[in-house]
Amino acid sequence: MNTRALAAKVLNQVVEQGQSLSQALPTVQQDLNPKDKALVQVFCYGVLRTLPRLDFFCRSLMQKPLKGKQRELHFLILVGFYQLLYTRIPSHAAVGETVNGAKALKKQALKGMINGVLRNFLREKDALIEKADQQDTLKYCHPGWLVKRLQAAYGEEQAAAIMTENNQQAPMWLRVNNIHHTRTQYQALLEQVELPSFIAADAENNNALRLEKATDVYKLPGFTEGWVSVQDGAAQLAAHYLGAQADELILDACSAPGGKTVHTLELQPNIKQMVAVDADAKRLVRVQENLDRLNLKATVIHGDASKPNDWWNGEQFDRILCDAPCSATGVIRRHPDIRWLRRDSDIAELVTLQKSILNALWEKLKPGGILLYATCSILPDENELQVKSFLESKSDATLIPLSEQYNSDTQGRQLLPNEDAMDGFYYAKLQKAL
Numbered sequence: 001m002n003t004r005a006l007a008a009k010v011l012n013q014v015v016e017q018g019q020s021l022s023q024a025l026p027t028v029q030q031d032l033n034p035k036d037k038a039l040v041q042v043f044c045y046g047v048l049r050t051l052p053r054l055d056f057f058c059r060s061l062m063q064k065p066l067k068g069k070q071r072e073l074h075f076l077i078l079v080g081f082y083q084l085l086y087t088r089i090p091s092h093a094a095v096g097e098t099v100n101g102a103k104a105l106k107k108q109a110l111k112g113m114i115n116g117v118l119r120n121f122l123r124e125k126d127a128l129i130e131k132a133d134q135q136d137t138l139k140y141c142h143p144g145w146l147v148k149r150l151q152a153a154y155g156e157e158q159a160a161a162i163m164t165e166n167n168q169q170a171p172m173w174l175r176v177n178n179i180h181h182t183r184t185q186y187q188a189l190l191e192q193v194e195l196p197s198f199i200a201a202d203a204e205n206n207n208a209l210r211l212e213k214a215t216d217v218y219k220l221p222g223f224t225e226g227w228v229s230v231q232d233g234a235a236q237l238a239a240h241y242l243g244a245q246a247d248e249l250i251l252d253a254c255s256a257p258g259g260k261t262v263h264t265l266e267l268q269p270n271i272k273q274m275v276a277v278d279a280d281a282k283r284l285v286r287v288q289e290n291l292d293r294l295n296l297k298a299t300v301i302h303g304d305a306s307k308p309n310d311w312w313n314g315e316q317f318d319r320i321l322c323d324a325p326c327s328a329t330g331v332i333r334r335h336p337d338i339r340w341l342r343r344d345s346d347i348a349e350l351v352t353l354q355k356s357i358l359n360a361l362w363e364k365l366k367p368g369g370i371l372l373y374a375t376c377s378i379l380p381d382e383n384e385l386q387v388k389s390f391l392e393s394k395s396d397a398t399l400i401p402l403s404e405q406y407n408s409d410t411q412g413r414q415l416l417p418n419e420d421a422m423d424g425f426y427y428a429k430l431q432k433a434l
């Protein structure tokens with residue numbers, strides 16, 4: 001199968017039908033050899049990172065947009081532009097293979113048209129790029145609503161830097177399981193298989209290693225045996241900030257796929273009980289898979305964190321992790337489809353959901369207990385403003401320092417994408433009065 005045509009199919013499913021890339025991409029990749037698999041991925045990620053720009057080029061070069069049954073060809077053309085602008089594929093090969101993609105999509109009659117558009121692009125691209133760079137949405141390849149929100153929150157210059165980072169490829173981070181090795185020991189094992197790595201900048205983030213170059217997980221020493229897991233450095237801070245102690249009852253209220261559940265158990269194997277809840281039954285299967293691979297135990301419950309009375313009538317928790325559903329605007333580097341699948345109106349809905357989860361979980365926290373609120377968002381509404389309004393509404397809640405090392409916070413910690421090479425994340429630690 002033609003890799004350009006496969007990428008066009010996936011892109012059509014994501015952009016026109018609202019499927020997530022993580023759903024659509026694996027379906028077409030299943031029967032491909034590793035090289036073609038990687039190529040389809042590069043085309044899909046690349047086009048999604050530059051979508052409005054490529055769309056603009058297409059609009060400028062075609063009299064009428066391709067619609068309906070021909071829509072896949074629109075994305076095939078974008079895959080063509082992407083190769084010509086951002087890859088080292090020689091232009092004759094990029095054009096030839098893309099034109100052949102039309103046949104694979106059963107639109108052989110339109111091969112000539114595609115050839116013409118791509119060749120015109122080669123001639124006119126410099127002028128088109130200059131025009132595109134005059135508009136922020138085309139320059140930074142983010143939807144207008146998100147550009148506005150980021151500029152309002154961070155100012156123009158910092159928003160531009162964030163959007164530039166969002167368009168880069170994220171590094172692969174590992175979490176070393178101290179039950180088996182120290183980080184230094186595991187780093188040496190990685191060296192032996194020629195996988196150099198760097199340690200995280202935060203001293204307390206002491207399980208985190210960033211690989212110089214991403215790799216297949218099965219090439220990682222002891223992956224199947226649970227020696228190591230893949231988890232971004234910012235996400236790893238959650239278990240350190242939660243700080244679970246021996247004999248405590250812990251709730252991970254939005255747990256799937258379970259990265260923070262298992263990290264918490266790796267750091268503190270002697271807790272009384274870990275309860276891992278999620279509203280998505282399919283994603284919960286992954287929590288159990290992670291627990292099994294790492295040989296850890298938790299009580300896994302399918303439930304709605306905003307209605308804990310439906311699934312919990314036991315004692316109150318010592319610590320609760322609320323890794324709330326959010327806009328995921330901190331992880332756009334890893335999920336370039338997010339910005340096109342989300343709408344501005346989603347943010348207010350998410351803020352309402354987060355608020356109801358926070359309020360409900362607070363009732364299940366012991367006096368003196370700790371709730372760690374986390375999101376992978378970089379929007380203040382979901383983060384410091386959410387926490388501020390929570391603190392205003394609860395006289396028994398206090399914002400406390402995240403850890404001994406990160407103790408100067410007044411608003412929690414907002415990490416921006418690529419800060420110390422990590423994802424964008426937000427943390428706030430709340431304590432209930434005794």
Ligand SMILES: C[S@@+](CC[C@H](N)C(=O)[O-])C[C@H]1O[C@@H](n2cnc3c(N)ncnc32)[C@H](O)[C@@H]1O
Nearest residue numbers: 254255256257258259260279280304305323325
């Ligand atoms: C950011 S993800 C959690 C990631 C997870 N903590 C980890 O580290 O692997 C947010 C999770 O919230 C879940 N979720 C969304 N609404 C929920 C609700 N009302 N109650 C419980 N879980 C919910 C989603 O299914 C999703 O798995």
